[in-house]
Amino acid sequence: MTYAHLEVNDTTAQDEPPRNALIVANPAAGTTRTELVEEVVETCRERLGRTTVHVTTCRGDATGAVREALRGKGREEAPDLVVAIGGDGTVHEVVEGMVPGRRPATAALAIVPAGTGNSGYRMLWGDRPWRESLGAVLGGPAGGARKRRLDLAALAETGGLVFLGACSGVIAQALETARGIPLTGRPRYERAFARTAASFIPYPGRVTVDGALLHEGDTVLANIGGGRFRGGQYLVLPHSLPDDGLLDICVIGAEVHPREVPGLTLTGGHLDRPGVVYSRGRRITVERLDGAPLCFEHDGELQRGDWRTMTLDVLPGMIPAWGPRSEERTAAA
Template identity: 30%
Template sequence: MDQKKNYREKRLNNFSIAKITAVVNPVSANGKTGRHWPEIAAWLKAEGLDFDYWLTAGPGQATELTRRALQQGSRLVIAVGGDGTANEVINGFFTPEGPVSEAAAVAFIPSGTGNDLSDTLQIPRNYREAIKHLVLSPLRRLDLGRIQYAGHDGNFYSRYFVNVAGLGLDGDTVARVNRTSKALGGFVSFLWGTVVSLLLYRNREMAIEVDGRLIFKGPVTMVAVGNGRYFGGGMCIAPRAVMDDGLLDIVIIHNMSKPDLLVNLPRVYRGSHLSHPRVESLSGRRVVINALGVALLNLDGEQPGRAPIEIELLPRALNLKG
């Protein structure tokens, strides 16, 4: 046995003998994931992973399949798809009573439109390299956010998120992008959606509380609550965020004009926007936001509802392999 293979086996450790399940969204990235799944599966097997897999058939099913896999004894669930698939899989690790399995871990093979979570976690976008990263990386624990929000039907819901939740312009952008085919890919789709939304958007009146203290009340362009750094197809909205530091990073863009937003949009991609006088950055563990009128929610690249929202940090709540 060569040294590299021996190293991989050591890194796989208990996962080489534990039950592994892949939850695959075949329609993510305009069907790219489904077309490439046979070769992804072959590469997983070539790296020594023995696994079962399920293909999702609609929204929300990745959560159900993940929960079923964990209840049937899976110790590692691999999410194959985009940021929305990753969010659904993570929610499958929990019930209203708590974790389904505290020993189980999640892994991600990015294959979506935005793949912002993989950028924060530094997971390669190349399938084969992502699988090697999965195999060779140590197990670690990530913080999670738990959010309560108003659904479009007027009822209130609770979900977990791992990357970024936001209100305002980003919520409008995600709603617009998700109504399109995304055939142009993540960067172009989100850039187009951002520019169009920006031209049509009107700033919202919001009241923002962090850890029980009123931080701001007035007109806001958008507010992002980041456990991770990236959203919107590559925008580094929360460049100071660390996914295991026990804190949420809150970035508020205060009542910025449309020309100013357009001029400063490249800075958001670079993560250099925090020095702008209308941008405020702080950290905390609990965030409550109310809004006058409709302020749409962006939750890990999906658009499930609107304000009001309440977010709390759950430190070291998720095991990550990769």
């Protein structure tokens, strides 16, 4: 795999710098600190006409706060920028609030990474420091930022929205393992992934893409997205573009031993292995065939239920999100 540096010059009048921000901070996220929130708030207030802050108090709180703010109050202008401070779960809740009734969002999203994996931030900004990316967002095109209309997916089994992606198998099970590991940030998931992979037993599965069979047999994982990374560093979907109107799918079969998967996916090296298939489509269904519940997650949250399937339908261009005008993308060598 090689990395091609692509210059993007499609800035339009719609990419004017933001004027009015809502900051949503999750104090329970993996690396959120009071000092971090205060610095983000101060930076926004120095550069924008109006900045309001909401600190979440419970699961789902971010979604309600964003919906209320975007309705506007009286003569107050609704925010044109929503800044999510937290991890992938926080970003997912914010996105849910930005698209009520599955209508495309009008405000734009910016992310300050403060969670365990932060795959959503890395999808947009790579490894750039958050101070640099936030400064670019507040400056708009002149600051080196542009808006992209990102695709979402709808999860048929729950009716929920998916921002980053969804995955069955070893990656999902590692989230359960992570609960008992006393670390924060990426090291926490890294240890959980390795520990889970060492003893993971592939499940009998089937994957279809737009009605056509892609895979059937023992399955280590099936990852759909969206975002190229899982856990902030595992390049499971190297070719995925978040704004192409399609969902990417990678399935790793039992030909690859689960304990090899963490190391292989750090570089995208799994794509060259027998038993690995990769495709794209608009509707993707992952099934477990032995009658047991399918273990899967989306946006870093393990899904609790008795489902044997997960079905994702793409929702193109739903979320304007600020990213760099130039970006590194993964391409085949």
